[in-house]
Amino acid sequence: MLTDWIKKHTTYLFPSHCELCHMVIEPEAFHPQFCVTCQLRFAPTIRCRRCGLVTPEVTEMCGECLVSPPLWTRLYCVGDYQPPLASYVHRLKYEGQYWQAKTLSGLLAPRIDTRPDLITFVPVHWRRYCYRGYNQSEHLAWQISRELAIPCDAVFKKVRSTPRQQGMDKKQRRNNVRQAFCLTKAIEVEHIAIVDDVLTTGSTVHQLCKLLLGNGVKTVDIYCICRTPEPSNR
Known part of the structure; x- marks a missing residue:
């Protein structure tokens, strides 16, 4: 629990930034290096x-x-x-x-x-x-x-x-x-x-x-x- 608390508050104080647009990465982003908007640039194509x-x-x-x-x-x-x-x-x-x-x-x-x-x-x-x-x-x-x-x-x-x-x-x-x-x-x-x-x-x-x-x-x-x-x- 202490580890989770530290991770949560570290993320809040020192948020990660998207490698492409440099905006803060939202918690709901599935990839740790890209924000939700930039993840759309990798969206699946019909194949x-x-x-x-x-x-x-x-x-x-x-x-x-x-x-x-x-x-x-x-x-x-x-x-x-x-x-x-x-x-x-x-x-x-x-x-x-x-x-x-x-x-x-x-x-x-x-x-x-x-x-x-x-x-x-x-x-x-x-x-x-x-x-x-x-x-x-x-x-x-x-x-x-x-x-x-x-x-x-x-x-x-x-x-x-x-x-x-x-x-x-x-x-x-x-x-x-x-x-x-x-x-x-x-x-x-x-x-x-x-x-x-x-x-x-x-x-x-x-x-x-x-x-x-x-x-x-x-x-x-x-x-x-x-x-x-x-x-x-x-």
């Missing part, structure tokens, strides 16, 4: 529940998925790769601000309404890991794991360094990551979620889904911060 792309109305499978369904069952995301969301992803991925994983996971975790047996993440090649010092998707996965109280573990290894995929179309991206990954351990669960920071064509997670589904996993979900439209040249 296909299978592929995660924007649709006119909520649907389990959009027309694209009916024609060519992805290997995963559900995709959860915060939004498109646009400000202000994009700036937080950029800080996490390129500016060494690994603590932004907590900010972003706090936006994503409340939207996840299924419970996998295990959460894992897209691996990076050891050269990229040494250069950056960490794997941003791993940080996101562990934060989401804590938020949802679901185990997290590394089950993939990237065995081949690949060129960056910016500017590649869908076919080029698929070829770029083919046979670039392997499993590092036997899989003993049936439902796994894979965490990535940004998903465009889904080429990388497609390869990871193939590995899981070929080794006894029945259901794969994708958790990503940004789901961007695919390049027009496929």
